[in-house]
Amino acid sequence: MSFKNYPMVSRVVFGRGSFDQLEDILAPKRINSKAPFIFLVDDVFEGNAWITGRIPLAYDDKLIYISADEEPKTSQVDELVEKIILDHKDRPSGIIGIGGGTILDLAKAVAIMLTNEGEAKDYQGWDLVKNPAIYHVGIPTISGTGAEVSRTTVLTGPDKKLGINSDHTPFDQVILDPELTKDVPTDQWFYTGMDCYIHCIESLNGTYLNAFSQSYGEKALELCKEIFVENSLSDEEMQDKLMMASWHGGMSIAYSQVGVAHAMSYGLGYLLGTKHGIGNCIVFDHLEEFYPEGVKLFKKMKKIHNITLPKGLCANLEDSEFDTMIDVAMSLEPLWENAVGKNWKQTITRERLKELYKKM
Template identity: 80%
Template sequence: MTYKNFPMVPRVIFGRGSFNQLNEILAPKRLNMNAPFIFLVDDVFKNNVWLTSRISLSYDDKIVFISTKEEPKTSQVDELVEDIILMSKERPSGIIGIGGGALLDLAKAVSIMITNEGEAKDYQGWDLVKNPAIYHVGIPTISGTGAEVSRTTVLTGPDRKLGINSDYTPFDQVILDSELTKDVPKNQWFYTGMDCYIHCIESLTGTYLNAFSESYGEMALDLCKQIFLEDNLSTIDAQEKLMMASWHGGMSIAYSQVGVAHAMSYGLSYLLGIKHGVGNCIVFDHLEEFYPEGVEVFKQMKIKHNITLPQGICSSLSDKEFDIMIDVALSLEPLWENAIGNNWKKTITREKLRDLYQKM
């Protein structure tokens, strides 16, 4: 048997206010005066001096504000890489992603594509990247996706939604400062937190489960239950715990895989542009057949936090549109194999998936 030899994030700093150490972390990594650091920052922080004033720009360093209204696309990665190459005298010293999962995925993808030829869509899949990425740093400002720790960068391409899964994808450095999550709107906090919760349920009930993924998954699941079901946590405590749940949830799927909710939400996202966290929740709400206990607890969390999920999003789709979503979902074979086993094709038919989508 051959075991996977996974890379992990080699350096991580954790603690409220640790974002203030960014400049001293970056200084030794600067290649020279003409090799800038490029900061990719969620544009919700565009007028947020509290955050942006703490980023020290030297020489040709640039902040690029990026809208996350849509999920990250391979074409967006290609445009960013082109812009960065045009604006820099030399190859950048590093890419720093500051934001939620979308921004972190973009930062990972851009750092890979600066050193690899072709277009980002050519690398969607498993282990297709040939050259190491440039130095890249991830700084999450919302917790739950696990993008800060994972070896994938999830992108919507011309043909499918699929990650660039490679050993060169993980960040070289991560800064976990829970203070950066203090202004996250409640719905977004819930949806992204549920992404972590669903990671854990899919990992812990999957056929790929092993002691490595189980230990991380159980820790993250316990933290999620504390955060979303208990009443006695302080705000700061809840922010810190969710940041660690996200980290451990991401680690739990590093050595296993996600499952039905993710496979089907990729279809929703590809066709309808539905954000990843919301899509996972919409799908998971209908998956009692696959995850009975997990869905029951999810519904309790939904009621406790007064969350109303979008309804009827598939009600007016054509046969062709259903087929597009089903094709995307079925293409994610490792997810189905983890969820159901080697013979998953016997139970997961096109009719079965259409029936599920029609409930959403």
């Protein structure tokens, strides 16, 4: 039997204001004055000097603003890589992603594609990346996705929505500064926080569960309950704890897997462009048969925070569109095996998934 030899983020700094250490962290990693650092930054921060004014640009460094309105696409990765190669003779010293899961996933993918031939879509799957990525740094400005710690980068490609899952994907350095999350709008905070909560529920109730993933999952779940149910924390405590929940939630699936909500949410994302966090929530709301306790608590948290989920997403879809979503969802075999077991194909039929999608 072979055990997963899992790559971790090799360096991490945590603390309010730790973003200010970015310059010191990057300086020794600069190859030379012609090899720039490329900063991929969520465009919500354009004109926000409190964040952008602290980015330590020098020499030929480049700041590229990116919209996170849509899920990251393989074509977007290819365009960014091409732009970076055309604009700079030298290979960059590193890629720094500053934003939520979308931006962090793009940063990881770009760092990989700068050293690997072909297009990003060629690497969607498990362990297809041959060459190590260039140095890359993740700085989350919203907590919950676990993108800062995971070995995947979730991308929508021409045929599927699937991550580049590889040992070369994790960041070389992560800066966890909870202060950067202070202006996240409430609904966004909830959806992304629930991504973390759902990671825990799917990991802790899966057939892949082991002591490693369980220890992280239980801690993350405990933090989620403190934040979203007990509601007795100050804003600062909440930011600190959600950042830790996100990290632990990401670690809990590192050595196990996610489940039904993620598989079906990928289908929604691929067909309708539904954002990952809210997509997970829309699906999870209907999964009592798989996660009775988890869904019950989720509904309670929705109520506490006055969250109303969009309805009728699948109301006017054609049969062929349902088929597309079902194809995407069912292609994620490890997720179903974790959720239902080795013989999942006997119970998870296309009809059953169609019935579930119709409720959304």
